[in-house]
Every structure is written in structure tokens, then in C-alpha cells.
Amino acid sequence: MHPMVKMASNSSTPARNSKQKNDYGDGTIYERQDGRFVASLRLVNGKRIERYARTRKDAKEKLKQLIRENEQGSLVTERNQKVGEYLNDWLKMRRDSLAIKTTTYVSYSSYMHRNVIPVIGNIPLQQLTGTQVQRLYTALRNNGISPNTVHLIHTILSAALNDAVKWHRIAFNPCKHLTAPRAKRTEMKYLTHEQAMQLVEAARGYRIEQIILLAVSLGLRKGEILGLRWDDVDFDQGILSVRRTVSYIPPHDGALHMYLETDPKTATSKRTIVLPIFIQEALKAHRAQQLQERLKAGQAWEQHNLVFCSTLGKHVKPSSLRAQFKEALQKANLPDIRFHDLRHSAATILLSMGVNVKVIQELLGHANVSITLNIYSHVTPAMQRDAMRELDHHYHIARKGEIMTGSV
Numbered sequence: 538m539h540p541m542v543k544m545a546s547n548s549s550t551p552a553r554n555s556k557q558k559n560d561y562g563d564g565t566i567y568e569r570q571d572g573r574f575v576a577s578l579r580l581v582n583g584k585r586i587e588r589y590a591r592t593r594k595d596a597k598e599k600l601k602q603l604i605r606e607n608e609q610g611s612l613v614t615e616r617n618q619k620v621g622e623y624l625n626d627w628l629k630m631r632r633d634s635l636a637i638k639t640t641t642y643v644s645y646s647s648y649m650h651r652n653v654i655p656v657i658g659n660i661p662l663q664q665l666t667g668t669q670v671q672r673l674y675t676a677l678r679n680n681g682i683s684p685n686t687v688h689l690i691h692t693i694l695s696a697a698l699n700d701a702v703k704w705h706r707i708a709f710n711p712c713k714h715l716t717a718p719r720a721k722r723t724e725m726k727y728l729t730h731e732q733a734m735q736l737v738e739a740a741r742g743y744r745i746e747q748i749i750l751l752a753v754s755l756g757l758r759k760g761e762i763l764g765l766r767w768d769d770v771d772f773d774q775g776i777l778s779v780r781r782t783v784s785y786i787p788p789h790d791g792a793l794h795m796y797l798e799t800d801p802k803t804a805t806s807k808r809t810i811v812l813p814i815f816i817q818e819a820l821k822a823h824r825a826q827q828l829q830e831r832l833k834a835g836q837a838w839e840q841h842n843l844v845f846c847s848t849l850g851k852h853v854k855p856s857s858l859r860a861q862f863k864e865a866l867q868k869a870n871l872p873d874i875r876f877h878d879l880r881h882s883a884a885t886i887l888l889s890m891g892v893n894v895k896v897i898q899e900l901l902g903h904a905n906v907s908i909t910l911n912i913y914s915h916v917t918p919a920m921q922r923d924a925m926r927e928l929d930h931h932y933h934i935a936r937k938g939e940i941m942t943g944s945v
Contacts (some may be wrong), residue, residue, distance in 0.1 A: 564604060566596045576600035578607065620665055621658025624649050627697045639797055640784045645693050652677055652690055667711040674717055684718035691717035710893060725915065726874045728882040739869035745861045749825045755810055756800040756883035756901045759876050760784055763853055765844040775812045775817060785855045806902035888916040920940055
């Protein structure tokens with residue numbers, strides 16, 4: 538149900554010519570002194586919509602129709618609804634209808650509140666023009682906002698205003714014919730095998746030592762690593778199962794921060810990975826250390842069975858992981874990269890080692906091989922040169938053998 542509407546019980550019969558006070562969005566039915574019935578719906582902006590009927594039964598049907606129209610947005614056509622109010626309603630509705638994930642809602646809401654609403658939020662929705670939106674994009678670029686971010690803002694705003702057209706709140710989407718900055722494909726950053734080993738060495742003694750090892754060796758995403766439980770690690774079989782991902786949700790809408798467990802990014806992201814011996818040994822050492830921390834914490838320990846957690850068993854704070862990761866990079870004299878670039882590093886290293894791309898696809902959890910090849914196309918020219926050198930080598934050996942045997 539639309540967040541602007543809460544279906545109120547109308548089973549009781551109010552006295553004639555009396556209205557019960559109700560919250561925004563409550564529907565009610567009452568009988569007038571002239572015997573007619575009224576279906577009344579109060580919207581979130583305080584405006585009351587009323588429909589008349591001869592019988593209570595007809596009034597109930599009209600109230601249901603009012604609620605349906607409000608869910609579709611056709612009731613909110615007044616000129617005083619502001620762009621900011623509409624965007625907040627739209628985002629919450631998309632979240633509540635499960636059209637977007639909570640993490641996406643928080644991210645989109647952040648973009649709107651930081652970059653859009655302060656500039657055009659007080660403009661009446663029906664008076665918003667394409668010129669005003671284009672000026673917004675220009676101002677964002679002049680303030681140093683990247684083309685990719687402005688392009689994403691354009692995508693979100695355009696989708697919101699498309700729905701406003703569909704729900705008859707506006708006649709035309711002012712974003713429709715605008716030119717937003719084209720999103721640029723950023724150059725992929727990754728570590729070489731030697732640099733990866735330098736980072737692993739530099740991270741020794743840090744709480745994220747094994748986290749870095751899993752990321753740069755197996756290509757696991759940060760959320761997948763932080764979502765691992767000890768039940769997912771089978772030392773007898775030497776395998777690890779990726780079953781969930783953990784996302785940090787910052788404070789929003791009056792709620793405190795939280796950690797949200799969801800299914801992995803795609804169906805193929807749920808996967809089983811064979812662990813090399815050195816990672817098994819690292820995880821066993823990590824588990825022994827964690828057991829000591831648990832005994833020391835006593836009653837303060839929070840039992841979530843997480844492979845990677847704080848000294849009290851809580852989820853790893855993103856700020857703590859980020860700070861330790863940056864410190865390890867500096868210690869190893871390596872370029873500043875994102876944690877996610879360790880995943881790219883793992884794939885690049887394995888490809889350069891000649892590992893079959895199908896194996897790498899399954900390791901990373903990609904839906905198909907073409908995705909892996911497209912993302913890591915920068916590796917294939919070097920692989921092609923290596924292959925040609927190998928072919929050249931075998932050709933010369935074969936030719937030499939033919940000459941020696943006199944078969945030429």
C-alpha cells in the first residue's frame with residue numbers, strides 16, 4: 538500500500554453529521570443530516586477528498602476507489618506539492634514495494650538530499666522545468682561532482698518524474714530531452730602478483746589480515762567476506778560456501794545504523810569455493826585467535842558466529858576496515874586503491890597465471906564467461922602475446938626436429 542494511505546476501519550457507524558478526527562491517510566465514512574453518506578480520505582498534505590453516495594455500501598466502494606486512486610498518485614495533483622516532498626514519497630514507496638533494496642534506498646536518498654533537494658526541492662512539482670534541471674546538472678559539475686555521479690542523479694530523477702507522469706501528477710517529464718554528462722568507464726585498478734604479496738605481508742598483525750588475503754586470493758566481495766559464518770567453512774572438505782552478503786546501512790529516517798544480511802548479488806554469486814592450503818591454515822589460525830578473544834570478552838561477547846568480527850563478536854565497522862586497509866597500502870608503498878579492487882586484482886593475477894577463464898568465472902560468481910572476459914579484457918592482450926611466444930617456441934622446436942631427422 539502507498540505510504541501516503543493507511544486503510545482505516547470503517548465498521549463502526551459515526552453519529553449523523555459528525556466527523557471523527559483521523560490521521561493523514563485514514564479513510565472514513567459518515568452520514569450527513571440530509572441522509573447522504575460521505576466517503577472521506579485525508580491525504581498526507583492535509584487535503585481532504587470527499588465523494589458522496591446514497592447508501593453506506595456505495596460509500597464503502599467509493600472509499601476503496603479513493604484509496605486506489607491515491608495509490609496510483611492521481612489524487613495528488615495540487616500545485617503546492619514540492620519536488621522534495623515528491624522525491625521523498627517516491628523513494629519510500631519504491632522501497633516499501635520492494636522495487637529497490639534498502640541499501641539502494643539509502644544510497645538514492647543520500648544523492649537526492651545532498652545534491653538535488655537543496656537546489657530544486659522547494660520548487661512546486663508541476664512548475665519544474667527542464668531548464669531548471671539542466672542548470673542543476675551544470676551546477677553539480679561546476680562544484681566538482683563527477684560525470685558518473687551526475688549521470689546517476691539524472692537516472693534517478695528521470696525515473697521519479699516518469700512515475701509522476703504515469704500517476705498524473707505532472708503532464709510531462711522535464712528530464713526527457715535533457716543532456717546529462719555521459720558516464721565514463723573508469724580505468725580498472727589492480728595489483729600485480731608481486732604487489733599483492735607486498736600488501737599481504739604489510740597487513741600481517743592487522744585485524745583485517747585474513748580479510749585482505751581472501752579478497753586478493755579468491756576475489757570475494759567485501760560484503761561476502763563480512764557475511765561469512767564459521768558454518769560456511771568446511772575444513773574437512775577444504776571448501777568455503779558463499780551464502781549471504783552483509784551491508785552497512787547508515788542512520789536514516791530516524792533509524793540507527795544497522796547491518797543488513799541479504800542474498801548475494803546474483804544467483805550465481807551463491808557458490809562453493811575450494812580453499813588452497815595456505816588459506817585454510819590462515820583461517821585456522823584466525824579461529825584460534827578469535828576463540829581467545831571470545832574467552833576474554835566473556836558475557837560481553839555477541840554470538841553471531843561470524844568469521845570476521847570485532848573483539849566482542851560484533852560486525853566489522855566499515856570505517857575500521859577502510860582505515861586499516863589504507864594503512865596497509867601505505868605501509869606497502871602501494872597506490873591508493875579501493876577494497877573492491879582486490880577482487881579485480883585476484884582475477885587479473887589468476888588470468889595472467891593461465892588459469893582457465895571458466896574456473897575464474899565460477900570463482901568470482903559471474904553469471905557467464907563473457908562477463909568475466911569483458912571486465913578483464915585488459916589481460917587478454919598479454920595472454921595473447923604469451924600464447925604466441927609459446928606457439929613460436931613449439932614451432933621452432935618442431936622445425937628443429939624435422940631438420941635433424943631430414944624430413945624437410
